[in-house]
Amino acid sequence: MxxxxxxxxxxxxxxxxxxxxxxxxxxxxxxxxxxxxxxxxxxxxxxxxxxxxxxxxxxxxxxxxxxxxxxxxxxxxxxxxxxxxSLDARAGVVRVGGYATPVLSGLVKRLFESPDVSVTVHTEHSPRLLLELLASRRLDAAVLVDYPGHELPVVPSIGMRLVAVEPVFLAMSRGHPLAALDEVPLADLAGDDWVLSPPDGVGWPECFIATCHEAGFTPRVPHIVTESAMIRQLISGGHAVSPCLAVFHAGTDIAVRPITGTPLWIRHLVAWRRDGPLAPRAEELVRLAADAHREAIADRPHYATWLARQGDISGTSTAPDR
Missing domain, CATH: 1.10.10.10 (Winged helix-like DNA-binding domain superfamily/Winged helix DNA-binding domain)
Known part of the structure; x- marks a missing residue:
């Protein structure tokens, strides 16, 4: 049978x-x-x-x-x-998806605090898949990421706003010889093992590997990992270094450092279905997501210090609807 x-x-x-x-x-x-x-x-x-x-x-x-x-x-x-x-939509529940970042977690926390909104959360590693889930009406809004030169496509049925542009930093063990530097030249890590997350359908990790090539080396990548806890274990144990968000949480065993010259950036975006229940609250979504990003910056001294050196304490940019 x-x-x-x-x-x-x-x-x-x-x-x-x-x-x-x-x-x-x-x-x-x-x-x-x-x-x-x-x-x-x-x-x-x-x-x-x-x-x-x-x-x-x-x-x-x-x-x-x-x-x-x-x-x-x-x-x-x-x-x-x-x-x-979905029954959720008929029952007045808004479906929010995203790439797991502090922007998503901060936005969801703020939506849960709103008395007139019931929320379900769906995370995916691929921003492109999240965009397709929006277009197919399986999500009402999503927090997305993409990279300069690898921007997400414009979909007529979906509104999208840029929330913040954030540099890519490096995460390494506190015991790493370069962890004492204020900024780390990428080429100085040519001999290290790397842990990278798998392709996300938007340009990662291809854009990072291209940046390494421009620095004169091809990264040695024995570890491909999605789970944050496993990535942190490899880094803290001194088994690998990793590119990371500037708002990546450091910790007692992990140092987060800027890359000299800031050669790579990531964009945080909020998207919503134009015919969805959150469309009338699009400006509020963008504001809440920007607040979440600023909150994450305030909790990451390594990023706040870097921003102060750049003469920019916000880390947040805005752009018109797409």
Missing amino acids: QLELRHLRALCAIADAGSLTKAATHLGVSQPSLTAQLHRIEAALGGQIFRRGRRGVVPTALGQFVLTRARAALLIVDELVEGAG
């Missing part, structure tokens, strides 16, 4: 009800029919999913394993099927 979505839904219904009889009623089938279906599912999976007793059914260890994956699979399928007709 080949497993189908209806089989996964039946397993979840049995687990939620704790009883084959109650689950059968919920699913609109007879109890003998559901029992026979469960036997077929267990035979296909090669083991017992539920342990039966006088008080009902409870998942076995194999059952817990299967149910965890069944629920995750159903969640993904339901998200794909609901798409633009």
Whole structure:
């Protein structure tokens, strides 16, 4: 027997009800029919999913394993099927997505504080994917990033505003020989191992690698990592250095330093569906995102100090709607 979505839904219904009889009623089938279906599912999976007793059914260890994956699979399928007709939108919930940065977390925090807004959050590594989720009506607004020379495309149905332009800095172990410098020449790291995040569909890490080539070397990249915690572990342990946002959190084991000459920048943007529930509040979204960025700067002495040396204490730029 080949497993189908209806089989996964039946397993979840049995687990939620704790009883084959109650689950059968919920699913609109007879109890003998559901029992026979469960036997077929267990035979296909090669083991017992539920342990039966006088008080009902409870998942076995194999059952817990299967149910965890069944629920995750159903969640993904339901998200794909609901798409633009999401119940969240009809219920007045605004769907905010983004590339995980302090701008996104700060904006979401401020939206949660608003008494007239209910929010769901969806993060993705790819800004281009987030833009497509906006265009396909699966998100109402998003915090995005791109890079000079690798700008996101203009989509007529989506409004977009520049919130801030931020330099790319370097993160390294506090014990790194160059961590004592105020600014680090990129070429001086030619012999180091690097940890980079994977391609994001907009130009990263291609623009960083091109910047290294201009500095006279090709970076040695044994580590490709998405998760921030793993990146921090590699850096703090002295196993790699990494390019990072200027608002990247330093810490006791990690130093964040500017690149001499500031050869690379990143742009923070806010985008929204022009026909979406947040379109009338676009100016407020931009303001809240800019406030979040300024708050992040104030909490990052290495960035605030660099900005003071440049004669710019805001780090925030504005641009007209796109």
